[in-house]
């Protein structure tokens with residue numbers, strides 16, 4: 001697509017990125033959204049990686065973004081490996097399904113690799129990621145919450161093939177998203193934005209199914 005630039009987020013982009021995030025996530029996973037609050041808070045979290053906070057501009061307007069935090073994997077001997085985890089990732093609703101999300105993932109993964117990381121793991125709707133080389137955490141022996149639990153939505157992308165071979169891993173996410181547990185703070189923050197109707201959408205049920213299921217065989 002013509003007229004596209006990807007660059008690092010700057011401080012004066014913060015509000016535009018939060019607006020974009022709110023619009024892209026609104027009613028998708030729950031009535032309303034909290035991802036714009038997550039974006040707002042994560043920039044001050046110690047696990048946030050500013051070198052991987054990218055915005056995608058089309059004709060000078062921010063229409064996509066991706067942000068990362070550190071996360072960890074612990075092997076069967078208790079050794080920890082630092083990895084990355086992206087999210088939120090979003091594209092303006094009117095421009096979705098035109099591969100802008102793919103471009104953001106591929107661009108940022110090149111930088112992730114140059115920084116020396118070899119694995120990205122994040123929760124997500126598998127439909128968005130399986131064509132980007134992501135596989136079920138079960139295939140890479142990555143448990144979450146407890147040994148032998150392989151959440152359906154936990155997706156692993158080895159940036160160096162074989163990086164996780166030979167071990168059993170436990171995924172340890174960043175605590176950056178915990179801020180969204182504070183529902184009152186989310187509501188208060190949301191008042192800074194234009195009113196928007198909260199409603200049910202089928203994608204919320206899809207998300208419920210992914211969120212509450214695991215791969216067992």
Ligand SMILES: CC(C)(COP(=O)(O)OP(=O)(O)OC[C@H]1O[C@@H](n2cnc3c(N)ncnc32)[C@H](O)[C@@H]1OP(=O)(O)O)[C@@H](O)C(=O)NCCC(=O)NCCS
Pocket residue numbers: 024025028089090091092095096097098099100101102103123124125127128129130131
């Ligand atoms: C998820 C999101 C970032 C993807 O970005 P995008 O630019 O729309 O996605 P892309 O065009 O790069 O396509 C991603 C993949 O989705 C799938 N896809 C494409 N069109 C689809 C459709 N109509 N329905 C379902 N899946 C589709 C495909 O697997 C596609 O990859 P492929 O065409 O190479 O096979 C974007 O849709 C978005 O912002 N959604 C709302 C916020 C969100 O859910 N963020 C992710 C949190 S997990």
